[in-house]
Amino acid sequence: MKTRSQHISIQVQPDLLDKAVRYYAQTLGLVPTKSADGSVKFVGENFTLWVDPSQEPAVLQEWFVGNLDETKRKLVEAGAEVTAESDIGFFVRDPYGMRYHVCSEND
Secondary structure, three states: OOEEOOEEEEEEOHHHHHHHHHHHHHHHOOOEEEOOOOOEEEEOOOOEEEEEEOOOOEEEEEEEEOOHHHHHHHHHHOOOEEEEEOOOEEEEEOOOOOEEEEEEOOO
C-alpha cells in the first residue's frame, strides 16, 4: 500500500470556527480560503491545512492510497471502522480511536 500525506484537517466546534481561522492565519502567516461547505483551507509550501466545523473536535490526517478498495478491506479486517464516505475516499476510526481520511491517489 503506497501512501503519501500532505493534508491535515483540524476540526473545531462550529461556533469556534472563525476564531480558529484567525488563530491559524495569524500563527502560520497563511491566507485562508473559504469553501462552499464551510471549510477553510490554508495552503503552505508542502502541506494543506483544513479547518473544518465539527461537533467532535479532532485532528484528522489524510492519507492518499493507490487502491482505495483494497486499503478499506485491509483496514476493516484489522479492526478499523469506516465512519463515512467522501467524494474522494472514506473516513475511518482505527481500533485505538484515531480518525483519519483515506483518499484515492487518482483524484
